[in-house]
Amino acid sequence: MPDPHSLSPARTHRTGIGRGAGRAHGKAILLGEHAVVYGAPALVIPLPQLTVTATATRFPGGGHTGRISFTTGEPADSATESVRLPAVDGLHHLVEKFLDRAGPQARSGVDIVVESAVPRGRGLGSSAACARAAALALAGAFGRHLDAGELYDLVQSSERVAHGRASGIDAVATGAVSALVFRSGTVHPVPDARAAARAALVIGDSGTGSSTKEAVEQLARRFAREPARRASFVTAVADLTSAAVRDLGHGDLRAFGGRLTANHRVLREAGISTGRIDTLVEAALAAGALGAKITGGGLGGCMIALVPDLRATGTVVRELRAAGATQLWVAPMGGLAHHGD
Numbered sequence: 001m002p003d004p005h006s007l008s009p010a011r012t013h014r015t016g017i018g019r020g021a022g023r024a025h026g027k028a029i030l031l032g033e034h035a036v037v038y039g040a041p042a043l044v045i046p047l048p049q050l051t052v053t054a055t056a057t058r059f060p061g062g063g064h065t066g067r068i069s070f071t072t073g074e075p076a077d078s079a080t081e082s083v084r085l086p087a088v089d090g091l092h093h094l095v096e097k098f099l100d101r102a103g104p105q106a107r108s109g110v111d112i113v114v115e116s117a118v119p120r121g122r123g124l125g126s127s128a129a130c131a132r133a134a135a136l137a138l139a140g141a142f143g144r145h146l147d148a149g150e151l152y153d154l155v156q157s158s159e160r161v162a163h164g165r166a167s168g169i170d171a172v173a174t175g176a177v178s179a180l181v182f183r184s185g186t187v188h189p190v191p192d193a194r195a196a197a198r199a200a201l202v203i204g205d206s207g208t209g210s211s212t213k214e215a216v217e218q219l220a221r222r223f224a225r226e227p228a229r230r231a232s233f234v235t236a237v238a239d240l241t242s243a244a245v246r247d248l249g250h251g252d253l254r255a256f257g258g259r260l261t262a263n264h265r266v267l268r269e270a271g272i273s274t275g276r277i278d279t280l281v282e283a284a285l286a287a288g289a290l291g292a293k294i295t296g297g298g299l300g301g302c303m304i305a306l307v308p309d310l311r312a313t314g315t316v317v318r319e320l321r322a323a324g325a326t327q328l329w330v331a332p333m334g335g336l337a338h339h340g341d
Helices: 076-081 084-102 126-141 148-163 170-172 210-225 225-252 253-269 273-284 310-322
Strands: 013-016 018-032 042-060 068-071 110-116 182-183 186-189 200-205 291-295 302-307 330-333
Touching: 013 170, 018 126, 018 170, 018 182, 018 302, 042 126, 042 170, 042 330, 068 084, 068 273, 084 110, 084 126, 084 148, 110 126, 126 148, 126 170, 126 225, 148 170, 148 210, 148 253, 170 182, 200 273, 200 310, 210 225, 225 253, 253 273, 253 291, 273 291, 273 302, 273 310, 302 310, 310 330
Parallel strands: 068 110
Antiparallel strands: 013 018, 018 042, 042 110, 042 182, 182 186, 200 302, 200 330, 291 302
16 A cells, blocks of 8 residues: 555545545656566656546436546547547446445446546556546545545556556556655655756657557566566566666766666567657657656657756757657656655
């Protein structure tokens, strides 16, 4: 169960009788994706600028019926539509689980409206952020309090339906207030990294939707055939992540960036990257990024590039756009600085 001190408070907001609202945000995995499923540590940073809000309205009668509606502002193209159903299925499961736990008063229907700025199918935590916001909205609509553990359990149950085997990292990170090291369901703050606070991340969208479930299952099949490859993969990624956390504590951004690029090579060799992602990674490095890699589930989605400060992001952004990035975001890394309790 996650450490509640590392998360934003699991507050429920009641906007009127039978109504509630919830909020969450995106995330980016800096190192450790996929290996985290097998017990390795992962380093993740919240993206509070990519927000998700949800409202839930309870109405009498109708059993467990209701509607779940999305507003995303994304183009209604085939890539977007292809990643919608798993998240919706996960949210329906979350609603059923919440209503079952709520008891007799749950014999009413509920409508949920989700407004998301986290692009779907891009490895930035869209499904978990939608689930977290929806769970908080449900709690508000039914006048119930969710502690950190209950909230995590609901979001994680939704993630398992959406993605299959889920490590739990997204369920935690979409409510985190600072960067975290996640391992086997537990979270720890990043050691004092104020020296890295001046740095920034540039996130580039390859324009191709990713499927975390497909990527996880693909790796699982490969590892079942080649157990030694699984062991070497997990060990390599775990070592890189642990070393990167130490680099941050020492304020060594250049070494940290090197770990990112090395992690990308490991993921590429595992078959998780794509030609488009590799092109964007190389473009970022050529533009002066200290490191770059795929982020999230892979087989599409986004990459991230580390730059020494916000002034250096312009060149990397231009080169990524020229290399074919369809969307770009800049995320200051000030949230990495952990100032204690």
